Amino acid sequence: MSGRTVTIAQVAKHAGVAVSTVSYVLSGKRTISADTRRRVLDSISALGYHPNAGARALASKRSNVIALVLPLRAGMHVPVLMRFASAVVTAARRFDHDVLLLTADEGTAGIRRVAASALVDALVLMDVELDDRRVPLLRELPEPSVLIGFPAEPAGLTCVDLDFAAAGARCVEHLAERGHEEIALLGAPSVVYERGTGFARRTREGFVEAVEAHGLKGVALPCEETFDEIYETVRDLLHDHPGLSGLVVHNEAAVGHVLAALRQLDRRVPHDVAVVAICPDDVAERASPPLTSVLIPAEEVGREAVRLVMEKLEGRVVPDSTLLAPLLAVRAST
Amino acid sequence: MSGRTVTIAQVAKHAGVAVSTVSYVLSGKRTISADTRRRVLDSISALGYHPNAGARALASKRSNVIALVLPLRAGMHVPVLMRFASAVVTAARRFDHDVLLLTADEGTAGIRRVAASALVDALVLMDVELDDRRVPLLRELPEPSVLIGFPAEPAGLTCVDLDFAAAGARCVEHLAERGHEEIALLGAPSVVYERGTGFARRTREGFVEAVEAHGLKGVALPCEETFDEIYETVRDLLHDHPGLSGLVVHNEAAVGHVLAALRQLDRRVPHDVAVVAICPDDVAERASPPLTSVLIPAEEVGREAVRLVMEKLEGRVVPDSTLLAPLLAVRAST
DNA sequence: GCCGGTCGTCGAAGCGCTTCGACACTCTCA
């Protein structure tokens, strides 16, 4: 409350102690008597003191900020990104860190800049691709980093993601349990497969393997995102595979259109065709009928990424690869 | 390239000048001879120098970081937020600033914290509500701020937004030009109106006034976001208003379901019912048929917000209120 | 009753940068 910007020196004077004592109260790096601590803390709240971030970063060589690097490309799962982002922010705050948002606009230069200028202590990268330009840079950076997603060559990096192969397999298993014998996967748009985005391929692999393991008939198709294209895809699919009775949809933007197409084609869900989606919970719940789904645990992935990067900051060794187990929620569509 | 973390002193020595000279080359705050400047810049790139952000912030009292404060509530337009966010980041970089991401988790404490600790120089708040807890705090903060959206009492604040009233009116006008005489607005879920979110109400007001001005018949309804609810709403609407031939949809999440419901009810778009949406371009383009729409200019709003906050940082006076004109893109649905 | 240990606190030295005042030059114009 006293004339703009309170410094640690003012707190020290107010409490009748040395500046360093106040610092130690705050950091807990040396023992301080209960009595002194009380007085210091009282002064801090009486004066409304907030340590100056720049000074702290300069003296301690820690900014207490981590970078969150967004992708910025067509076809990315925009709504999911926002949930990752806020999960990361929330998790970072628990470790007393803030989050700097970086887009890919600047390319790798932005990453280099914030790291070299000590603006951030560590990095979390979202939506990593198999062949990601940012990855080589990370290897040579002294700052620790964690990737959400898997590049082609993850050796020496720390990666977190939903276990998409297990998710694909889990959907197949669920449909098999329900007695379906011929099923299909509608995945990402073909451009996403071509770009080599990891999660799309891994889901498909998990799907294909599980289909074989369960002795089912199965087909995996890419899936565009406009209603007309989806309508055709679904129509042809049902036509070519008359025995088909189960559908796995791994494409958030297409889920609604797939259901609309089935309605149009007079197939009732789940009576004629059972549908399992891999998508965020809210999308599955809002659909009609509400979809049995494997949720994409954005919050958990974000939290885990932050936990790992903090461990690395502390100098601890962490596993290269963290795959989060899929969780299937049964709803009205199967 | 030389042993971890290059300082301005090393650059100065390498170039054979004083530290302050290097600083002035970088900031341009004093004239430096072309010759010296060259030498300094060469040394900078030879050594790979990046100024330490903490030291800079400490000495200059400017962190060159702005805070982007997200809302975090049910019913918010998640995908649009992401586009605002990346527009803000991109725009901030043009002013040589970075963006710190803040969620509402911490409430107003987070805003207070980053401002008081000088972590950020200024704030941009997204998705402001009519009655927003964060607003009173902003008034007492010395740091400049800009709001995206309008609170009930915007006096003394700087606000930017799409002119939703004009957008609502623009849609009506377009339908009137096409000869429609009885039209309806399907807006946000009722909870959003109750919360008093500005943009929903303003669109409705613009719609209602324009309907009167053009001597049309019109009705404005809230619109939930599940297919079944939307189906009922649309069915009842068409039943109660047999002459209705135009629909304005201002609800991104509902657009797909509205079209599916019309299909289901055997109404052809645009032949039986013309549809205009207020939504991001990509949603309008992906719909089937592609929708005539007033786009929500996320990029422009973000850019403008950053421009304004930078002006305020420079001490310049800016208008309290900036309304961005709506732009109608005609597509296949009208 | 003296010595070695803790414990709690202090003072001072930076961290890497910006900025202010000073100073040596070089022009210009009376």
Place this chain on the structure above:
DNA sequence: TGAGAGTGTCGAAGCGCTTCGACGACCGGC
């Protein structure tokens, strides 16, 4: 030809914090 007005550069004083070494005060053990 000399005063006055720029130019271009330097040195040093901070900015607010953390951290290191030092140093009393107090403790228990012999």
